[in-house]
Each structure stands twice: as C-alpha cells, then as structure tokens.
Amino acid sequence: MIAAPDAPLPTPDAAAVPAVELRGIVKRFPGVVANDGVDFDLRVGEIHALLGENGAGKSTLMNVLDGLYRPDAGEIRVLGRAVEFRSPRDAIAAGLGMVHQHFALVPTQTVTENVLLGLARPRLRLDLRHFDEEVADLARRHGLAVDPRARVWQLSVGEQQRVEILKMLYRGARILILDEPTAVLAPQEAADLFRTLRAMVAGGSSVVFISHKLGEVGQIADRVTVMRRGRVTAAGVATRTTTPAGLARLMVGREVVEAIERSPFAPGPVVLRLRDVAAESDRGLPALRGVSLEVRAGEILGVAGVAGNGQSELAQVMTGLRRCTAGSIVVDGGEVGNRAPREAIGRRVAHVPEDRTGVGTAPDLSVADNLIMKSYREPPVARRWSIDRGAVRRFANRLREAYAIAAPSVETEARLLSGGNLQRLILAREIASEPRLMVAVQPTRGLDVGAIATVHRLLLDQRAAGAATLLISEDLDEILALADRVAVIYEGRIVGLFDAAAADVATIGLLMTGGSATPAAAPGDAGRSVP
Amino acid sequence: MDPTIILAAGVSSGTVLLFAAVGEILAERAGVLNLGVEGMMLIGAVAAFGTAVATGNPWLGLVVGTLAGGLLALLHAVITISFQAEQVVSGLALTFLGTGLARVAGEDLSKAGAIALLPTATIPGLSAIPVLGPILFTGQSILVYVGFAVVPVTWWWIARTRPGLHLRAIGESPTAADTLGVAVYRLRYAYVVVGGLFAGLAGATITLAISPGWFGDLTTSGQGWIAVALVIFAQWSPIRAALGAYAFAAIRRMLLDIQGPEQLFGVRNPFYYDHTLTFFLEMLPYLLIIAVLVAVSGEAMRKRIGAPAALGVPYVRGERGQ
Numbered sequence: 001m002i003a004a005p006d007a008p009l010p011t012p013d014a015a016a017v018p019a020v021e022l023r024g025i026v027k028r029f030p031g032v033v034a035n036d037g038v039d040f041d042l043r044v045g046e047i048h049a050l051l052g053e054n055g056a057g058k059s060t061l062m063n064v065l066d067g068l069y070r071p072d073a074g075e076i077r078v079l080g081r082a083v084e085f086r087s088p089r090d091a092i093a094a095g096l097g098m099v100h101q102h103f104a105l106v107p108t109q110t111v112t113e114n115v116l117l118g119l120a121r122p123r124l125r126l127d128l129r130h131f132d133e134e135v136a137d138l139a140r141r142h143g144l145a146v147d148p149r150a151r152v153w154q155l156s157v158g159e160q161q162r163v164e165i166l167k168m169l170y171r172g173a174r175i176l177i178l179d180e181p182t183a184v185l186a187p188q189e190a191a192d193l194f195r196t197l198r199a200m201v202a203g204g205s206s207v208v209f210i211s212h213k214l215g216e217v218g219q220i221a222d223r224v225t226v227m228r229r230g231r232v233t234a235a236g237v238a239t240r241t242t243t244p245a246g247l248a249r250l251m252v253g254r255e256v257v258e259a260i261e262r263s264p265f266a267p268g269p270v271v272l273r274l275r276d277v278a279a280e281s282d283r284g285l286p287a288l289r290g291v292s293l294e295v296r297a298g299e300i301l302g303v304a305g306v307a308g309n310g311q312s313e314l315a316q317v318m319t320g321l322r323r324c325t326a327g328s329i330v331v332d333g334g335e336v337g338n339r340a341p342r343e344a345i346g347r348r349v350a351h352v353p354e355d356r357t358g359v360g361t362a363p364d365l366s367v368a369d370n371l372i373m374k375s376y377r378e379p380p381v382a383r384r385w386s387i388d389r390g391a392v393r394r395f396a397n398r399l400r401e402a403y404a405i406a407a408p409s410v411e412t413e414a415r416l417l418s419g420g421n422l423q424r425l426i427l428a429r430e431i432a433s434e435p436r437l438m439v440a441v442q443p444t445r446g447l448d449v450g451a452i453a454t455v456h457r458l459l460l461d462q463r464a465a466g467a468a469t470l471l472i473s474e475d476l477d478e479i480l481a482l483a484d485r486v487a488v489i490y491e492g493r494i495v496g497l498f499d500a501a502a503a504d505v506a507t508i509g510l511l512m513t514g515g516s517a518t519p520a521a522a523p524g525d526a527g528r529s530v531p
Numbered sequence: 532m533d534p535t536i537i538l539a540a541g542v543s544s545g546t547v548l549l550f551a552a553v554g555e556i557l558a559e560r561a562g563v564l565n566l567g568v569e570g571m572m573l574i575g576a577v578a579a580f581g582t583a584v585a586t587g588n589p590w591l592g593l594v595v596g597t598l599a600g601g602l603l604a605l606l607h608a609v610i611t612i613s614f615q616a617e618q619v620v621s622g623l624a625l626t627f628l629g630t631g632l633a634r635v636a637g638e639d640l641s642k643a644g645a646i647a648l649l650p651t652a653t654i655p656g657l658s659a660i661p662v663l664g665p666i667l668f669t670g671q672s673i674l675v676y677v678g679f680a681v682v683p684v685t686w687w688w689i690a691r692t693r694p695g696l697h698l699r700a701i702g703e704s705p706t707a708a709d710t711l712g713v714a715v716y717r718l719r720y721a722y723v724v725v726g727g728l729f730a731g732l733a734g735a736t737i738t739l740a741i742s743p744g745w746f747g748d749l750t751t752s753g754q755g756w757i758a759v760a761l762v763i764f765a766q767w768s769p770i771r772a773a774l775g776a777y778a779f780a781a782i783r784r785m786l787l788d789i790q791g792p793e794q795l796f797g798v799r800n801p802f803y804y805d806h807t808l809t810f811f812l813e814m815l816p817y818l819l820i821i822a823v824l825v826a827v828s829g830e831a832m833r834k835r836i837g838a839p840a841a842l843g844v845p846y847v848r849g850e851r852g853q
Contacts, residue, residue, distance in 0.1 A: 089711070104704070104707035104711075106707050107840070108699070109696070109699065109700065114707075117696060117700050117711050118708065119693075122693055125691060125693075126692050
C-alpha cells in the first residue's frame, strides 16, 4: 500500500551536528517517573521514529523537547546549541514545531487565521486575503492540500492535521515532531502524509515520528528509538536492520501474540435491523443519510470509517441518545429509534461509548455506583424503591474480580481508574446486563496492548455467547481482526459491505476517504442488498 | 406619541445599554462571563455623579465613573482568572458588592440637586438629513456620538485586526492560543477590565447625561441585566448589540408615552386612568426580552453557534491531557 522507504539517505551531515540531542532527560510526575534518564538524537534530514506503548514516555519526552514540560534533569541541544525552552513559543523560535495528537486549533476560525494566530505580524490591520495567498502557496509547495479560507470545524481530521503542520512550517520550523499522526488517518491520508514528510526531509528538514504501530515505523522511518516504561530499550537503530517482531519485543518486553483466536462464524437470527436511518449532527447538518444494516446473533459487524462520518451519531440513535429524522431501528422485533434510552436498555442493548468519562461513566461516583447504573432498578440491587448497599457491594465486588478491574476498592471514585480499567468497568457493567446487541464505539482507543487484548477477548466472548455486536472503530486493523463483516461508512452513508475474510484493505481505505471502489468489490447499495 | 421623539429618545437612552453591552461582549469574547454589569454600572454611576457634585466638573466625573467600573472588574478578573473561581458566582457577588457600595457611597447624593451635565450637540449638516437627522444628530448628548463611534471601532477590532484574532482565539480555544504564545491570562485580564470600564462609562452616562441624578438602585433599574441579555441576543456582535439597545430603549420610551394622553387612538386611554395597569405596561419590554432570548438562544444552542466555546471556563495552563 505504501512504498518502502527510499534508498536510505547517505546523510553527509550524519557525522556532523545532530538536529536534536537529548541527554539524560528525567521527568517526574506525581507518582510516576515518565522519563528516566533518556537519551535521544535526531540527525538532520532523517525521519526518526519514537516507538513505544501508551505510557512508555514518548509524548512526555517530546513535550520536554517542545518546551511544554520542564525536565527535572538532563540537557537539550538543538543544532549543537544548548537550549532551555520555557514554552512551545521558545521551541518554535528555535525552529522546532510539534503537532500534538489532540490538535490545538480554533474551530470557528479559518485555516489562515489559525496559521497566523500568535504571530507578531501584521501589527494591527489584518488583511486576510493577502495572507490566504501566502498560506495557499506554502501548502502547495509542501503538498498539503487545504483551503485557506475554510473554517477548521468544516475540515476532516486529515485536513486539520495539515493545518497544524502548516502552522509550524509558516513559523519556519525545520524540525517537526509528530505525535501519533496516523492515529486519526485513513490509509490513503497516511500515505499522503508520508509523501509530504519524505519531501520535507529531502529538503533538509528533520522529523520525529511518535508511534506505537510497528508496521508504519518500518515504512516511514530511517531510524527508530524504542521506549518502555520511561527508558530507552533501543537507541537509533536503522529500520532496515529490524523486524516487526523484534521491535515488538523491545516495546512490550515480551513476545506479543498477534493472532486472535475466534470461534467459527455461526450467525443466528437477525437481532438489529436498521432501515434508511437518517439523523442530524449537533450542528443540525445531516449526519446519517439513509443507513440500512443488519446484524445477526453471534456476528460482529465492523463499521469502518474516518472520524466524523456519522459513527458517533449511528451509535447514539441506536441507544436512544439521538433523534432519528427518518427510518426505523428494530432490535429483536421492537422499535428502539426515537425512544427513551431505557427502551433500548430494556431490549438488552449494551453500549460501550466513545467517551468513557463523559458518557460511559460518572467519574465522581464510585466504581460500585458506576457498575449498578444499568441494574439499579432490579433486584437484588433494588429493594422496592430503595437500594440495598450490601447487595451493591457484593454485585460490584463480583464484577471487579471477574473483570480484573484494578481499583483499591469498589468505593474508589471511577475517575481515579486508568483508561484500561475504566473500559473494563464499562464492559463489566454492559456484559452483566446479558446483551442481545452490543454497540461498541472505539473500544480500545488509547489503551495499552494488555488492555486491548482484554477488550478484544471480551467482545469475542460475547460473540460466542450469541450476542450481535456492532463494532464502530477507526482502527481498521482492529475491525479486520474482530469482525465477521465490514461496513464502510462515509459522509453518513454505508458505501461498502464486505466479508471480513475477503476484504481488501486498499479498497476499504479508498471507500473510507470517499473514493469509489471497483463495482465487483463494492455493490453500490451494499447495505440494502444483504439478505 | 411623536415617532421622531420616541426614536431620538431610544437612541439617547439606548446609549447606556450600548456601552454596557459592548463591554460585556469584549469580556465574553475573551471567554470570561461577567454577570456583575449591574454592580459595575451602579458604581460607575455613583462615582461619576459624586465627583461631578463635589467638583462641579462632569468631565472629571465621567473619568472617575469609568475607572470605578474598571476597578470593580479587576476584582472579578483576579477572582476568576488568577484564582479560577466560578465566573457566575463571582459575577453575582460583584453585582451585590457594587450595589451595596453604591448605596453607601450615594447616601447623601439623592438630595444633591442640579449639577452641570455633559454637553449636548447638534451636528451641522448631518442634522439636516431628513428623518435620520432629527433622530440621530439633533441635540443628543456628546456621549451618544461616542456610542456611534464605539460600535464600528469595536466591530473592526474584533473582526479585522490581529489583536482581534487573538481575542477571538482566547475565547474559543485558549489552549490553542497559549501553545502559539498568545498571553491568554494577560489578555483576559485586559478585556475584563475594559468591559468594566465600559460598564462604568454606561453608569456615568446615566447620571451625567441621560437621566441625571442619583436614585439608589433605581438609577440603573436593572439595565445591567438587560445588557447581559442583549449580548446573547446580539450573538456577541457589537453592531447587533447597538441596534438591540436602541430598539429596546425606544420601545420602553414608547410605552412611557402611551401613559400620557387621556385619549389614545380616539378611545379612552386605560393606562391614563388606571395606574396599576401601567406596571403591566412597564413589564412588557422585559417580557419581550425573555421571548427574544428564548427564540434566539434556542436556535443558537441547536447549531452551537454564537457563544465563544470557552465562555465561562477558567483556563488552567499545563493541565495534562486525557
């Protein structure tokens, strides 16, 4: 899909002054040593990947380099000069720009306005037309296609990322730090990004590429540094000399079992039937435009798509959290569309929402209270109109043990749990309700390898137990690993439907970004043609 | 019931609302809600009037009144920006504080009698324009003309300048602005204080120009709250705020005029004979404001437009994500 790296640069500068040199960086947070004496160096004109699991300390290290955090110890040199950045602004002045995972953009402003923000130029009167041309010109030179006059909220995530890169380039950044840039991109968008980065380093810029995906590190980076638990486990290894398995071992500290075992596909009766469902986004724009889908018992249907193509709204209409403007949603023969969420709960629809702290849990309540949120109306938890605290504790403790939720006690506030444990809590609660339909949205986003494996196993257990599962994810690898069938969503429409076993990644990637597949690969109205 | 008089009066007393609303727009655009407008106006009004009484110089009164409003706003800035306290609570407290202080300070001022007021002016040439001339440019207080200038200048500042770009950014996405080196705290301080200066000016406009004198709380009679509502109605645009301010003031004046004549449109005027009915009449503009607010903000909420995204949210730097 993506070309192997060009011939390795015989960088004449390699022996000369490195672009960035970090020596013995220590950064502590309350209770954690995020960076424990880390060394790192970036050569001029190279793409250097920083690989590691979530929480390995990659982002912290780069935030130290970017001036966002002050290191507790250590030395930073940029092009040979010792520097001490007090803010990202100092870093930018030294030619260093970082693109964070969570973009720092002003959604209501235009691309050009975002690029100009914080600059001392112009002094007072802002003639946007003049600057629009400058920005368009810069974008063209670097192959970053984006309309300078568009407002940021109207842009796709991939385009927003380009705006972030443009911001740094406009400020003259020659050293670019990208924090997991492909996490939000479709395969084709990632390929575009890689092309841009290649062109930039060919022009003498240098790039740090933070990632936890083994495959893309081999594709894009010249060298790789691996981090685990705040320390470097491999420093500046040429990617040509590594294998994904070797990198994985360095990253995780043990062999990673890549294959997921799944029971044979034995679909039962149809549990979920969506017919021409339409809904609006928060802004009142059409978000779903006639979605028709069916999911059978014992089946996982994966919904693949780039963020913001109607996935959130799709999950919300099925769980009663959003109004449909048209169509019907039937679970086990009963309509749940435009009904109260309790109707869906009554039909045993489980929901693992995208937003774990805002929707999935009430962070200030205890683990126990969060666990009973779906069963508080029924015995044994409910004793007529009162709640039996003893029964609550027993129920919660049983789930805490069964799902290995790491919390000091069930009275601990949910907000103190790590992401993986919070997700275990949500899954425990949802699975305890013995769902007929499981709606899981981004169930593993931001989790580490161990937690991801747990979530995947729980979802497959549900499939084996005969639940119908709708898995909405932006991680195509996850969908292909878990799903029996794959539906591709684009701009609120299902634009393709495949058997996961026969699915072609390139075709799906193309459909995700609005391209059309070959007729054979994707029947035009696939959603409806399912028996 | 002469429409020209009603509209001219609307422009005149609407200037008070205009100043207060423009000030609040600037503060809210920076992301800080200040519900203390009523308090800041009262402080401005009493400081201006007291100074004018003591020195006989209304210009000095204008300056002192304006600064008094800014000083009270500075307190709000310290509480909400430096200490990151709840903006709604601090704003309400500011209104109580301002009202109380103004009452104490104004204890003896209600018997002060007539003072020298700020001058009025008729603009030669412009006042000769048919229809608009007599409404906008004839015999208005000098502050009304200041109001005419303030609106386009504020609009231009927000929409067409670099500082305006930064102002919009700190109210929409302070984190984005901060990472690019925009001084979020300093700018928020500045705009909250500027908002207070405008509220003080609005108060001074009442006591030194529009309806001179000191009548305790009744001096502002809730106009600070109207200004806060007007900001939402105007969707944070100074131009819409100005139109709303003039229109609201004109309607209020019209309802006052209705009570005057014995005969209204050839029939017996009920408001002239039954004074309890006039209370009902005076309530109507406020009812209108509520209705308009519900209509406007319902639409705005649905589309999530208008309000600066970070309005009411204290900015805390360097908070670790996730």
